[in-house]
Amino acid sequence: MTDGLSFDIADADDVAANRDEVVAAVQSHAGQIARSLAILQGGDYGSETFKTRQGKWTLKYEAGDLQYLRFKGKSGGGDIYVVSTKQPPEPTALAAAMVDYEAFVEAFNEHVESLDGVFDDIPTDFPDVETTESVVAERDRILGTIRDVANRIAGELNRYDGEYGTFAQRVGGTRWELKWDGAQASYLRVGGEGGVYLLSQYEPPAAPDVRELAGDFGEFVDSYNEYVEELEADLRTISFD
Incomplete structure (x- = not known):
């Protein structure tokens, strides 16, 4: 019987709503990175890992769309799926990962910038092709x-x-x-x-x-x-x- 209990129960709806807002924002933002990676790697399916000072981020995409974004910190603990096709992350874990999200974006930008000029010395004057x-x-x-x-x-x-x-x-x-x-x-x-x-x-x-x-x-x-x-x-x- 619980009719006589008067303990207050905290409402988790606001926390969950804030968590979902953060996940949605990351999904939209990281989705742009996923599409850019698909273009760079020349395929609709793939993944890439980016290292930061705090850990490493792995982004996987399928059909050009973000499949998941996973963070693993150097300080230990398990993988944190900031974005996934399954259940949303636990709020505390999400908050810990988001501290390093900006560094992840910077690592991606550095990756793209490192490819600038990669084709500068590639010749495009090829030998004639013999006919069969x-x-x-x-x-x-x-x-x-x-x-x-x-x-x-x-x-x-x-x-x-x-x-x-x-x-x-x-x-x-x-x-x-x-x-x-x-x-x-x-x-x-x-x-x-x-x-x-x-x-x-x-x-x-x-x-x-x-x-x-x-x-x-x-x-x-x-x-x-x-x-x-x-x-x-x-x-x-x-x-x-």
Whole structure:
């Protein structure tokens, strides 16, 4: 029963309101620092720590907005989150941190000033960039020739072996596989699973891969021709006598 108690209870609303006003002011002011850091660091996410005589301040931002501002004093004690996305700081801890807030701002300003002239000696006259136009044109010419021959093989295989399928042979110990879809080559892959797609429905291979593999394509065609010749020889052995 408490009906008989007459002790006065202090009203904490005013203290909490003052605390919230300070936090809101810091959040607005430090938010400008957060946006400036995002511009300096070239990203929407990051953090930076600034040292003062009394301790160190860590500011973290996300999507360019202030995420938290944390103070840790040299005299000991835990971290004080002056601004955070969670609960507001305890008033006494906030007051202790705010004694050093001006020093934090000065440390940030010194950081920005230290970058003044950092690009003064950086040259902006760069060498000309060589064009890949001729290399790409030659690659496409070679691949075009390979595709024409591969399509002819695909057409023959389509006529003999059905609408869809694959034809694989080893060239110099490396597996070459041609997949056909109708009378067209869907892909020509060298090296099995994870190998190089010399022909595909997607982007062309790199020029060094074409240089390395194109010379062996003739052997793959020879192996196809030998395959056909063996089929013809097998059929000639059939007799109805």
